Amino acid sequence: MAAIGSLVFCTDCENQDTGTKTILTKSKPSDFPSFLRQKLQSNVQNVERHTIQRGSKADETCPKCGGTQVTYANVQLRGADEGSTVIYTCECGESWQENN
Structure with a gap:
């Protein structure tokens, strides 16, 4: 087996090995910056x-x-x-x- 990034390949046939490995990843929206998401955030100005x-x-x-x-x-x-x-x-x- 060989891993490139998050993909696992069989070293014999060089095909992606999906039968023996399960790859799970966890991410949250802040891991992927988005101009649209930033645009939706509200800027609040407090005036004393x-x-x-x-x-x-x-x-x-x-x-x-x-x-x-x-x-x-x-x-x-x-x-x-x-x-x-x-x-x-x-x-x-x-x-x-x-x-x-």
Whole structure:
């Protein structure tokens, strides 16, 4: 018998020997990199409140206190091919968001 890779050949007739040997292999999907599999994985971006830069003022009405001057931040929370999200914050502490 002679083994080449995972195939076993008979040394006498040089044919693949399938009668006397059983070859088992185990693999998992990560053993075979796939561009499609990588494309299906989701990239999640976590945005902490303290990392969002605020400061720009907008004339929006606060749904909680009725104030008309709020600050806003424009952040990209969804995919790059989708619109950004505007996060409004009032002086009373209320915050809400609007998807563009």
